[in-house]
Amino acid sequence: MASNTTSERDTFDIGGEFTVDRLGFGAMRVTGEDIIGRPDDEAAAKEVLRRAVDRGVDFVDTADSYGPGVSERLIGEALGDPDDVVVASKAGLLRNREGDWLPHGDPDFLKNQVLCSLDRLGTDAIDLYQYQRPDPDTDFEESVHAFAEMKDAGQVAHVGLSNVTVEQLETAMDVVDVATVQNRYNVGHRDDEDVLRACEDHGVGFIPWGPMYAVDDEESADALGEVAERRDATTRQVALAWLLDHSDVTLPIPGTSSVDHLESNLAAADLSLTDEDRAALNEIDPQ
Secondary structure: EOOOOOOOEEEEEEEEEEEEEOOEEEHOOOOHHHEEEEOOOHHHHHHHHHHHOOOOOOOOEOOOOOOOHHHHHHHHHHHHHOOOOOOEEEEEEOOOOOOEOOOOOOOHHHHHHHHHHHHHHHHEEEEEEEEEEOOOOOHHHHHHHHHHHHHHHHOEEEEEOOOOOOHHHHHHOOOOOOEEEEOOEEEEOOHHHHHHHHHHOOOOEEEEEOOOOOOHHHEEEHHHHHHHHHEEEEEEEEHHHHHHOOOOEEEOOOOOOOOOHHHHHHHHHHOOHHHHHHHHHOOOOOO
């Protein structure tokens, strides 16, 4: 689904193969309320996806659990199978009627899910397919082996992990080449700093989910607001700029269902932090 691309903006080579701009797009919010069902306006959701790509976004992240299936389908319908966009998806979570996210890492289930993802996305091979969350009821290595088999079968080009520890990352690397890790991480939540540093050591991309969850947190708001006012930016832009500045392997994927918010988020790629900005943001006590 993707080919090598180059950009004047800061880039990262996913799996050593796909060169993407480090600020991507997360397609979780193009679904219905609470990430369940169809959006109220599918045409508007598709327009956000197309606008993102038109504005130079070449890394789009989704999952079969978003909808479920809705986000993948909308991407397939809106974007087709583009050669110049890396599309990443995930498997390993079920959704119940209450909207809970339930880990399910049974290898047979995962192998079935990739077939569904391929169909919805309208592609012969998914650029990056990620194990969304380890299942405490399934041996972790067995789940990872399922992704390795998908890669061997040509169904996916690269394998990623999500919500893992350093130990789990290293265990998975003994089974298959790991291209990315996607864990919760932002300026106000840095519990997985050790995972980020392990990714740096191994040349693995680090996709921080919830990149702007800290914007409204009491512990983060003052520092973000101070920098935003000084730089004539929004706090969301500052939070994204911090992630891009903090490590060369971070690949933030802010998501939105609004074209206006999309445009504002993308402007963060042009915001360079000063030493004064970094000092203010690094004083935040991570939760």
